[in-house]
Amino acid sequence: MSINRRNFFKVLGVTGATIALGQEAQAKSASEEVTEFKAILYDSTRCVGCQTCEFSCAEAHNLPAPEDFPEVGVIRKTSEKRRTVVNAYDTSAGEVYVKRQCMHCNHPACGAACLTQAMQKTKEGPVIWREDKCMGCRYCMISCPFDVPKFEYNSPNPKITKCNMCFERQQEGKLPACVENCPGEALVFGTRRELIAEARRRIVENPDAYYPHIYGENEAGGTSFLYLSPVPFEEIGFSTTIQNASYPALTKGFLYSVPAVFVLVPSVLLGIHKATKSNLDKNNQHD
Amino acid sequence: MTSSAFPLKKEKRSVWRFLLSELKPRGKWITPFNVISIPVMLVGAAIIIIRFINGIGAVSNVNQDIPWGVWKGFNVITGVAFAGGAYILTFVVYVLKVEKFHSIVRVTVLNGFLAYVFYAGALVLDLGKPWNIFNPIIGNNFGANSVLFLVAWHFLLYIIAQAIEFSPAVAEWLNARRAHKILSGLTLGAVIFGITLSTLHQSGLGALFLMAKEKIHPLWYSEFIPLLFLMSSVFAGLSMVIFEGSISERVFADQITSENKKQRKDIILILSRVCAFSMFVYLFMQILVFAHGHRWEYINTPMGYWFLIEIFGFVVLPMLLFLLSFKRANIMLAKVAAVFTILGIILNRLNVSIIAFRWDAAVHYVPSWMEIVVAVSIIFVEIWIFRWVINRLPVLRESPSWAKNKHA
Known part of the structure; x- marks a missing residue:
């Protein structure tokens, strides 16, 4: 939506x-x-940092296989050739792995930014990019609070690249590649509602293992990628400044003022024009 | 029958000959401006070719964290602020009917028109897939909830509105009397439409950054960016009118009548008063935003000092200079103030769009020399066309006598 x-x-x-x-x-x-959006729940307590998700993602999208590996102190970033990465963090609960990719927001900033609807929130949940619509303005990159969309700067016919939750595989009834191949069941695919319930259940049943927060339940107005962590999320590289309201809401006030301006300004200007005109006429008569 | 058809044909042919002769360059070729601008434009053209063969990354330093560089931050976002003089002056002349400014309204509209055409051009260079630029204009690809969609449409419509506002000058040049009458009749409509569009897209350029809430340094981000952009476009545009006027006055001295020259002094003084007043309002808004956002904690940081430089050096100082110039009727002071204001606007727009944007990023964006050459080339091409038009059309010059009395 x-x-x-x-x-x-x-x-x-x-x-x-x-x-x-x-x-x-x-x-x-x-x-x-x-x-009813589809979503993915990522449980970092189950992740062993094996990079299977990275390899299967690269294979599913015809991208080069990763050549480096998660290392504490090194922040690996997604790029135009890599849609997901796993990073290692040294935390109060020991070493924790975190997979990062597009968050698939319920109300994505990139989708509201896009002036051609190339970035689109599908009704199934994934946020996808459509090549035939995009004009390459990169306003989605300016707007995304998670810095997810990447751009092929060195191509004369560049693409915007980001995780699309394997939308084409979902259409065929298959699981996203990363979910299907995760050996530790750190990734679970389902409807967003089911997964939030499942995440809550895990926190309640095992309160010592989890930090009691589901990242993505409310962040940026809710996302379709949900995270569980053993430690506070700022320890594993998540931004704590992300607002809970959706990002497109920030431009609403401006956009809703547009019709008002379009009615009021011309009528005021015409009014002033008429007023000054009759003044001039009066002056002319007095002359 | 034949006798009446013959002169018509002849006149038609002479129009083409006239147009051809007008295309030829006039005046000296070796001028300091030409000597500098021609090589720059040639290099710029070569860089643009490389950009389309090898991609934007081959010539530009924009990166994944900071995707908009000087082509957007300077040419588009800053340039459009400077083109704001057109909507302010058309308001004053055609809506408020202050006839005093009539002599400079045409040149300002021309400037605005060229600015929009060329800055839209800069936008095309920066697009990854410029062949899809028609998607938001035709077809069912309307991203109607995008601020950029609004801005793009407004650019397009405003270019048309300004073309209509300027068209009587073209009609006078071609001696097309009937067309002149029709086109002059459209002016008021185009002006009112144009002012409405301007208020929305000047603020819209600021609204582009509303979603980048955490990415812009808090001293520059607020929900009031659109209002601040709109307010500052008033004195940005008028300062550009003063600055451009003082150069045109010398370069095109032969086209300005002595009566106009006297008037110009008066005009500059009134404009500096308007600038000072609008800058005061802008400053007041900045202070409100600052106090409202509890931003004292950021002042004693490097970004805080940078913010203070922008506000005191390039808003407060030129505001006082404008006031002083008006009090003392000193044209020179007004021109100095205009230059400071222009620098301040460049600083402010670059701060919002580039410098304070991801100020915390690991790799900072510094434009490559190639980006700067292209950015400057675009301005040079614009000046070349501006000069060509000024030398041929009645812009600074008086209109031909047949067109004059209808103008009041």
Whole structure:
């Protein structure tokens, strides 16, 4: 689901109607829309840093296989040739591995930034990039709070590259490559609602093993990649400044002012024009 | 019958001959400006060819963390602020009907028009897939919830509006009296449409950065960036009018009547008053944003000092200079103030779009010499075309007598 004016009004309408009809219906319609996204839960307590996800990702997307490996003190980054990386962190709970890739936000900043709808939040959940639409302005890269989209700077016909949650494999009914091949079951694929429940269950059943927070449940308005960690997330390289509201909401105020400006400014200008005109005419008559 | 058709044909042929003769260069070839600009533009053209063969990375230092460099930060975002003079002056002349400014409105609109055309051109160079530029304009690819979509459409529409505003000058040049009458009638509509578009896309350029909340240093990021951009485009545009005017006055001295020359002094003084006032409002807004955001903790850091330089050196100082120039009726002071303001706007726009953008990134972006050559080439080409137009069309010159009385 992407935010646009029509959806906003739709939500307004639905909300208005349901407030009139009773609160139960409202809660149902709102949660249904959000949680039926597909999602991936990554449990870093189960990850052993074997890089199988990196290799299978490279294979699935015809990218070069990784030649380096996770090392404490080295931050490996995703790039135009690498859509996911595993990094090692030295934490209060010992060495912890963390897989990073696109977070597949519920309301992605990149999708709201894109002026051609090349970046698109699919109704299934993955955020995908469509080559035939993109004009390569890189506004998605400016807007993404996680710095995910990468650009092929050294190509005359460049692509924006990022994890697409193996959208094409999902269409064929297959699991994302990283999930399918993970030997430690650190990655689980399912609907976002199921996975949040599963993550909660793991935290409750084993409170000593987990830091009691699901990263991605609320961050950036909720994401389709959910994280569990044994330590606070800032210890494993996550940004703590990410806001909980969605990023496209930041431009809403501006965009909603546009129709008002388009009605008010011309009418005010015309009014001033008429006023000054009649003044001039009066002056001319007095002369 | 034949006698009436014959002169018509002849006139038609002479129009083409006239256009051809107008295309030829005039005046001296070896001038300091030509000697500098021609080699730069040639190198710039070569770099642009390399860019399209080997990709943006071959000539530019933009990277994965900082994807917008000087072509966008300087040519587009800064350049458009300087083109803001056109919407302010058309407002003053056509809506408020302050006839005093009539002599400079045409040159300002021309400047604005060329600025938009060439900065849109800079945008094309920076696009990875420029052949898809029509996607947001035609077809079912409207990313209508994108600020950039709004800005792109406004650029396009505003270029058309400015072309209409300027078209009477073209009609006068071609001696097309009927077209002149029609086109002059469209001016007010184009002006009102143009001002509306300008308020939205001047602020829209600031709104582009609203989603980069954590990426821009807190001293430069606030939800009020759009308002700050809009307000600063007022004195940015007018300072450019003062600056450009003082150069045109010398370079094209033969085209300006002595009556206009006297008027110009008056105009500059009034403009500096408007600049000073709008800068005061801008400063007040900056202080409000600063206090509202509790930003004292950032001041005693290197970025904080940089912020203070921008505010005191390039907003407060030129504001005082403008005030002083108005009090003392000193044109020279106004010109100095205009230069400081222009530098300040460049600093501010580059700060938001490049310098304070990912100020914490491991690798900082520094433009390559090739990027700078291209950025400067774009401005040189624009000046060449500006000069060509000024030398031929009645822009600074008086309109032909047949067109004059309809103008009031």
